[in-house]
Amino acid sequence: MSRLTRLPSVAYAVFIYSFLYVPIAILVAYSFNDSKLNAVWKGFTFAWYAKLWTNTSILEAAKISLTVGFFSTVISTMLGTLVAVGMYRYRFRGKGMIDAMLYVPLVMSEIVMGIALLAFFSMIKVPLGMGTLLIAHITFSIPFVVVVINARLKGFDQSIEEASKDLGANEWQTFRLITFPLLGPAIAASAMLAFTISIDDVIVSFFVAGPDSTTLPLQIFSMVRHGVTPEINALSTLMLIVTLTFVVFAQKLQTRKR
Amino acid sequence: MSVPMVELKNVAKRFKDFVAAENINISVESGEFLTLLGPSGCGKTTTLRMIAGFEQPTEGEVWVNGQMVNHVEPYKRDVNTVFQSYALFPHMSVFNNIAYGLRMKKVPKSEIKERVEKILKLVQLEKFSSRKPHQLSGGQKQRVAIARALVNNPKVLLLDEPLGALDLKLRKQMQVELKHLQQELQITFVYVTHDQEEALTMSDRIIIMNDGMIEQIGSPTEIYERPKTRFIADFIGETNLFEGAVTRMDDQFVYVNCASQEIKVHREFTSDLSDQVSIAVRPEKMKILPAPDEELTAIRGILREKIYVGSVTKLIFEFPNGQHVTVNETEGHRGMSKIGDQLYIGWHPKDSVILRA
Ligand SMILES: Nc1ncnc2c1ncn2[C@@H]1O[C@H](COP(=O)(O)OP(=O)(O)O)[C@@H](O)[C@H]1O
Ligand SMILES: [Mg+2]
Numbered sequence: 001m002s003r004l005t006r007l008p009s010v011a012y013a014v015f016i017y018s019f020l021y022v023p024i025a026i027l028v029a030y031s032f033n034d035s036k037l038n039a040v041w042k043g044f045t046f047a048w049y050a051k052l053w054t055n056t057s058i059l060e061a062a063k064i065s066l067t068v069g070f071f072s073t074v075i076s077t078m079l080g081t082l083v084a085v086g087m088y089r090y091r092f093r094g095k096g097m098i099d100a101m102l103y104v105p106l107v108m109s110e111i112v113m114g115i116a117l118l119a120f121f122s123m124i125k126v127p128l129g130m131g132t133l134l135i136a137h138i139t140f141s142i143p144f145v146v147v148v149i150n151a152r153l154k155g156f157d158q159s160i161e162e163a164s165k166d167l168g169a170n171e172w173q174t175f176r177l178i179t180f181p182l183l184g185p186a187i188a189a190s191a192m193l194a195f196t197i198s199i200d201d202v203i204v205s206f207f208v209a210g211p212d213s214t215t216l217p218l219q220i221f222s223m224v225r226h227g228v229t230p231e232i233n234a235l236s237t238l239m240l241i242v243t244l245t246f247v248v249f250a251q252k253l254q255t256r257k258r
Numbered sequence: 259m260s261v262p263m264v265e266l267k268n269v270a271k272r273f274k275d276f277v278a279a280e281n282i283n284i285s286v287e288s289g290e291f292l293t294l295l296g297p298s299g300c301g302k303t304t305t306l307r308m309i310a311g312f313e314q315p316t317e318g319e320v321w322v323n324g325q326m327v328n329h330v331e332p333y334k335r336d337v338n339t340v341f342q343s344y345a346l347f348p349h350m351s352v353f354n355n356i357a358y359g360l361r362m363k364k365v366p367k368s369e370i371k372e373r374v375e376k377i378l379k380l381v382q383l384e385k386f387s388s389r390k391p392h393q394l395s396g397g398q399k400q401r402v403a404i405a406r407a408l409v410n411n412p413k414v415l416l417l418d419e420p421l422g423a424l425d426l427k428l429r430k431q432m433q434v435e436l437k438h439l440q441q442e443l444q445i446t447f448v449y450v451t452h453d454q455e456e457a458l459t460m461s462d463r464i465i466i467m468n469d470g471m472i473e474q475i476g477s478p479t480e481i482y483e484r485p486k487t488r489f490i491a492d493f494i495g496e497t498n499l500f501e502g503a504v505t506r507m508d509d510q511f512v513y514v515n516c517a518s519q520e521i522k523v524h525r526e527f528t529s530d531l532s533d534q535v536s537i538a539v540r541p542e543k544m545k546i547l548p549a550p551d552e553e554l555t556a557i558r559g560i561l562r563e564k565i566y567v568g569s570v571t572k573l574i575f576e577f578p579n580g581q582h583v584t585v586n587e588t589e590g591h592r593g594m595s596k597i598g599d600q601l602y603i604g605w606h607p608k609d610s611v612i613l614r615a
Contacts (some may be wrong), residue, residue: 163346166333166336169358182348
C-alpha cells in the first residue's frame with residue numbers, strides 16, 4: 001500500500017482508539033493528581049489511594065462486592081458447567097428451545113432483568129439484602145458460563161471419552177484424567193468472566209440490593225452525585241485494574257493451545 | 259475346534275423404532291482378519307460398538323473369548339478400539355497417549371516405558387514420543403491411535419474405518435502395513451470399511467452388510483466372483499447385470515431368457531432359482547469375439563462409446579434389447595474397433611452367476 005492511501009486508515013485507527021482510551025487515560029491520570037479539582041494538574045501523589053483505605057463505607061462496599069462476587073462465581077460456574085455438559089451429552093425433546101432460552105438473558109435489557117427480579121423477590125416476600133443480591137448475580141452469570149463452556153464442548157470429540165474407557169479407565173478416572181483437564185481452561189475462563197460481571201454490575205444490583213448491602217459500583221454511583229472526586233478516580237482505577245486482569249486471564253485460558 | 263474369539267448370536271440393535279442392525283450372526287476365529295463391509299449407514303459402526311461395549315444389543319448375545327459380555331463394561335473387555343476420528347487425548351504427549359491403557363492396568367513403570375518404546379519403534383514414531391497430537395500429521399496420528407490400542411496386547415482389535423481420513427497413497431501404504439502388523443502379532447482384527455477395494459486387499463473373510471442385515475459372508479474371492487445378491491454384485495467392483503426368466507435346466511446348466519436370447523449359467527453358480535433372476539458378468543470376463551462360439555455365450559452388440567480410464571479402455575456396447583454393457587478392451591484387441599461397429603461379445607458360462615432379481 002502506498003503512503004498516501006495508508007494515511008486515512010491510520011488516522012481512522014488513531015481516532016477510534018483515542019475515542020476508546022483517552023477518557024480512561026484521563027481518569028487514571030487524575031487519580032494521581034495532587035489537587036481536589038479534576039481541571040488542573042498540580043503534581044503526582046498517591047494520597048487519594050491512601051485516603052480510600054480510611055473510608056469505611058468504601059471498604060464495607062468492597063467487602064460486600066468481593067463476597068458476592070466470590071460466591072456467585074463459584075455457584076454459577078458449577079451450575080453453568082453442569083448445564084453445558086448436560087446439554088452436550090443428552091438429547092431430548094425441546095432441547096433446541098431450552099438451549100435458546102438460556103441465551104435470552106445475555107441480550108435482555110438489564111433494567112428489565114433488575115425489575116423482574118425485584119418484582120419476584122417482593123412477590124415471594126424476601127427482604128432485599130446480601131441473599132437477593134447473590135441470587136441475582138448467580139442468575140445473570142449462568143448464561144455467560146454456559147456460553148464459554150459450550151464453545152469448548154463444541155470442539156470436543158465424544159469418542160475421546162469412549163477411547164479412555166476402551167483403554168480400561170472407569171467413569172471416574174475418565175472424568176478426572178480426560179474430561180476435566182480438557183474442560184479445565186474453559187471452566188477457569190468462565191469463572192473469571194462471571195467474577196468480572198459480578199464485580200462490575202450496577203443496574204441489576206441497584207434494584208435488588210438492600211440498604212446494608214451496597215456494592216462497590218453502587219457506592220461509586222452514589223458518591224458521583226456530589227461530583228467526581230479524585231478519590232473516585234482512584235477507586236475506579238483500581239476496579240479497572242482488577243477487571244482487566246481477569247478478562248486478560250480469561251482470554252488467555254480460552255485461546256491457549258489445545 | 260477352538261472357541262471363536264468373537265461371536266455375535268442373533269444380535270439386533272434398535273434405536274427407538276429404527277432398526278440399525280438385525281439378525282447379526284458372526285463368528286470370528288482367533289487370529290483372523292475379518293472385515294465388515296457395506297455402504298455408509300448400513301450398521302457397521304453400530305455392530306462394532308456392540309463388540310466394544312459402547313452400545314447394548316437390543317436382542318441377542320455378544321461373546322468375547324468364550325465369555326458372554328452383554329453386561330460387561332467397555333473398560334473390562336479384552337478388546338481395544340481404533341476410532342474413526344483417532345480420538346487421541348489432545349492434552350497428552352504421544353508417549354502418554356500410548357501409556358494410558360497400561361497405566362490404567364497398573365503395569366509397573368519400567369515395563370510401561372519398555373513396552374511403549376517397543377511399540378513406538380514398531381509404528382516408526384520413536385522420534386515423536388514427546389509431541390502433542392496437534393503437532394502430528396494425519397498418518398502419524400493414525401499410527402499413534404493404532405499403537406495406543408496395540409500396546410495393551412488385546413485379544414481383539416476393533417478398527418472403525420481407520421484409514422478413512424488419509425489420502426489415497428498413504429491409505430494404500432497403511433493397508434499393507436496394517437496387514438503385516440496383524441500377521442506379525444497374530445491379533446484378531448475386526449475391521450470396518452465402506453471401501454470395497456480395501457476390504458478385498460486386506461481381509462481373510464468379508465461380511466457384507468446392507469440395511470442392518472448381513473447379505474453374505476465369504477473370502478474376498480468368493481465375494482468378488484460369486485456374489486450372492488444383486489446388491490453385492492453391484493456394490494463390489496463393476497458388473498453387468500441382465501434380467502430375465504428361467505426357461506429350462508439340465509444337469510449342468512440353467513438357461514435364462516434375457517437380452518433377447520438364451521443365456522446359460524452353470525447350475526452350481528446359482529444362489530436363487532425363482533422365475534425372475536439376474537445374471538451378473540464382470541467386464542473383465544467379457545471379450546470381443548470374431549464370430550459366435552459354441553463354448554461361450556455370445557451376444558451381438560453395437561459399440562457406442564469408448565472410455566479411457568488409464569489402466570484399461572472401457573467399451574460400452576448396446577445390445578439388441580437396448581441394454582448397455584461394459585467390456586474391458588483386451589491387449590490383443592486394442593484400437594481395432596470403432597464406434598458403431600457391430601461385434602460379438604462373449605463370456606464363458608463359468609464366469610457368470612445367477613442372483614435374485
Ligand atoms: N445413537 C443413535 N441413535 C439413533 N440412530 C443411530 C444411532 N447410532 C446410529 N444410528 C443409525 O443407525 C444406522 C447405522 O449407523 P452406523 O452403524 O453408524 O452405520 P455405518 O457405520 O455402517 O455407516 C444409521 O442410519 C444411523 O443413523
Ligand atoms: Mg461408521
